[in-house]
Amino acid sequence: MKEITSKQYNNWSEEHDRDTMKYDQLSRKSFYSFFKFETNEKKLLDIASGTGHDLQHYRDGMKCDVWGVDASEKEVEIANDRLGEDKVKVGYAEALPYEDNSFDIVVSKYAPQGFEDIEPFYKEVNRVLKTGGYFLILTTHPMRHFLEKTEKPRDYFKKEIVTSWIYNHMLPLQEYSHTMNDYFSDYFFKHFQIEEYLEECNDGPVIEHVDGENYPAYFIYRARKK
Numbered sequence: 001m002k003e004i005t006s007k008q009y010n011n012w013s014e015e016h017d018r019d020t021m022k023y024d025q026l027s028r029k030s031f032y033s034f035f036k037f038e039t040n041e042k043k044l045l046d047i048a049s050g051t052g053h054d055l056q057h058y059r060d061g062m063k064c065d066v067w068g069v070d071a072s073e074k075e076v077e078i079a080n081d082r083l084g085e086d087k088v089k090v091g092y093a094e095a096l097p098y099e100d101n102s103f104d105i106v107v108s109k110y111a112p113q114g115f116e117d118i119e120p121f122y123k124e125v126n127r128v129l130k131t132g133g134y135f136l137i138l139t140t141h142p143m144r145h146f147l148e149k150t151e152k153p154r155d156y157f158k159k160e161i162v163t164s165w166i167y168n169h170m171l172p173l174q175e176y177s178h179t180m181n182d183y184f185s186d187y188f189f190k191h192f193q194i195e196e197y198l199e200e201c202n203d204g205p206v207i208e209h210v211d212g213e214n215y216p217a218y219f220i221y222r223a224r225k226k
């Protein structure tokens with residue numbers, strides 16, 4: 001099943017490439033506002049970098065030395081075309097094709113919610129990030145996945161594959177549900193120090209919300225490796 005959830009973007013990479021710039025701009029702006037540190041010439045890894053819009057911004061706007069990884073071959077192809085250089089590799093968040101202690105900044109945006117488990121991803125971030133390095137994520141809020149559960153009564157704690165309808169209910173996305181404790185786990189607090197946290201529903205009730213309910217659609221944090 002992991003293959004299906006992580007490779008599904010191969011089916012709609014062109015729509016994803018176009019619509020992320022249409023629907024995800026407010027959350028993108030919030031995420032970028034979390035970069036409250038010097039980025040010039042810093043080596044940055046974007047995990048699950050999609051079609052590379054953010055990598056382009058980290059390179060051209062923030063002046064980082066950018067690298068990426070994504071499970072979808074098609075997303076990687078579009079990202080490398082966009083960058084004009086082969087800086088994005090096909091691979092998994094749970095087995096990063098990069099060396100130990102090789103990055104100053106590791107980010108993952110609108111992606112961890114789709115990983116089957118969070119801890120293998122955290123272990124890989126901890127491995128490739130330098131001590132004191134920055135770790136930033138934006139991920140779909142577990143509350144949304146709870147509302148998308150179809151088995152009744154809903155069980156917040158049970159991992160299920162839920163279907164998230166994104167981009168104005170156009171694309172059905174299969175994702176693993178998570179709890180807040182998956183993200184703020186013993187492993188996380190042992191290896192990272194959180195500096196800033198925000199929960200938001202910036203991309204708008206019409207576009208991202210389930211049944212018009214008002215709730216945090218995603219959260220963002222910035223942490224540092226201890």
Ligand SMILES: C[S@@+](CC[C@H](N)C(=O)[O-])C[C@H]1O[C@@H](n2cnc3c(N)ncnc32)[C@H](O)[C@@H]1O
Pocket residue numbers: 005006007009020047048049050051054069070071072075091092093094108109110111114115116
């Ligand atoms: C919603 S897109 C986000 C893309 C980009 N980060 C952004 O914010 O626009 C999620 C991405 O995660 C990738 N992905 C899903 N599971 C993955 C995994 N286990 N390892 C690496 N990439 C994965 C998908 O191929 C897709 O490109």
